[in-house]
Amino acid sequence: MRPHLVEIVGGSAFPCPDGERVLVAMERSGASDIGVGCRGGGCGICRVRVIEGAHRLGKMSKAHVSDAELQAGYALACRLYPLxxxxxxxxE
Structure with a gap:
């Protein structure tokens, strides 16, 4: 299966294999557009907004992405998996 293309508005584009988190794929590609913190969904440093595209999310702290923000497309890149x-x- 071909990797999914992840594009960051005003920044990098990189491949993300199926089942890999966006933050991990970005780091592996050598890009540094997204801030890196705990990598576990708890610190909120890697906060992004999905503009377009199918995805799934892993568990992340409600302190950094509320239910309303989740509905508006916000997520933590360390818990974001492109489909x-x-x-x-x-x-920010």
């Missing part, structure tokens, strides 16, 4: 081509933007 196809994905466009995201980094948020």
């Amino acid at each position: 196809g081509r994905l466009t995201i933007e980094v948020v």
Whole structure:
């Protein structure tokens, strides 16, 4: 299976193999657009907003992504798994 393309608005684009987290794929590609913290869904440093594309999410802290924000496309890149081509933007 071909990896999914992840594009960051105003930044890098990199492949993300099926089942791999966006943050891990970004680091492996050598890009550094997204901040890296705990890598476990608890610190919120890797907060992004999905602009377009199918994805699934792993468990992450509600302190950093509320239910309303989740519905608006916000996620933590360390818990974001693309299911196809994905466009995201980094948020502070």
